[in-house]
Amino acid sequence: MAFPKFVVGWLEWVALPDLQVPAIRAKIDTGAKTSSIHAYNIKMSRREGQTNVAFDLHPIRGNHTISRHCEMPVIDKRVVKSSSGDREKRPVILTKMKIGGFTMDIELNLTNRDTMGYRMLLGREALRLFALVNPASAYLHGKLSTATILKRYQDIPS
Numbered sequence: 001m002a003f004p005k006f007v008v009g010w011l012e013w014v015a016l017p018d019l020q021v022p023a024i025r026a027k028i029d030t031g032a033k034t035s036s037i038h039a040y041n042i043k044m045s046r047r048e049g050q051t052n053v054a055f056d057l058h059p060i061r062g063n064h065t066i067s068r069h070c071e072m073p074v075i076d077k078r079v080v081k082s083s084s085g086d087r088e089k090r091p092v093i094l095t096k097m098k099i100g101g102f103t104m105d106i107e108l109n110l111t112n113r114d115t116m117g118y119r120m121l122l123g124r125e126a127l128r129l130f131a132l133v134n135p136a137s138a139y140l141h142g143k144l145s146t147a148t149i150l151k152r153y154q155d156i157p158s
Contacts, residue, residue, distance in 0.1 A: 005130055006102055009137035013144050014120070015098040019070045022152035023144055024059040024120050026099075028133050032123035034080060034092070035106055038113035044074065044091065053091045055110055059119055066153050080109055097126070100141030104130055 014026045016037075024037075039055040046052070051074040058067050072093040080090050090109040097106045106126040113119060127133070134140065144152075 006100060006132075007134050007137075007140060008099065008122075008127065008131045009140045010133065010135050011118075011138040012099055012122075012141055013139065014122070016095055017098065018072070018095040019057070020068055020156050021057075021059045022156055023149045025061070025118060026120040026122045027118040028127070029121045030124045030133055032121050033125055034078065034109050035123040035126045036080070036090070036109045036111050036113065036121045038116070038119040039070075039110035040112050040114070042091065042110055053093065053110065057119070060149065060153075061117075061119055066150075075107065078109060080111070102130065 008028055010028050012026055012028065013023050015022050016024065026035075037057065038059075039057050041054075041056045043054045044051060045054065052071055053074050054069070054071040056067055056069050058064050060066050072095065074091045075094050076092040077089055078092055079087050081087050088111065090111050092107050092109045094105055094107055097104055104126070106122075108120075113121075
C-alpha cells in the first residue's frame, strides 16, 4: 500500500492548468466517489473518432466576469447520483490538478453547480493515492486573498 504524500483540509485552493484555471476553491468530499466541477453550456461533439466536450465555467462563485471556455476529450460518460439523490449521466474529462506543490491527473465530471456552495468537489478517487484529509483544517496549502485570485486570472488570458 502506498502512503499519502500530503495532507489536505476540507477546503483547498487548487489550479487546473489544462483549463486555464489558476485558482478554484475545492471542497474535499470523501463521500463523493468522483470529482465534479461547475460547467454550463455543455456541448458534446465528435471529431475524427474522438468525442469532445466544450463547456464554459465561472470558477469563482459570485463572479461572472471571470469565465473560461474549455474543450477537452471525453474519457467517459458516467451516471452520478447528486446530493439530492437524482441520477444524471455526465461527461468525464481527465485533467491536471495542482494543489500546493503537488500535481496529479484527476477525472472531473461536468455539471451545473450554480446553486451549490462550491464550484468544485474533490472526490475520494482523486486523492486516494496521494493525500489524507484533515477535516478539522482548511487551506493547508495556502489561503488566497481576493486580490491574489484576481491577479492570477489577469496573468492568464481567457
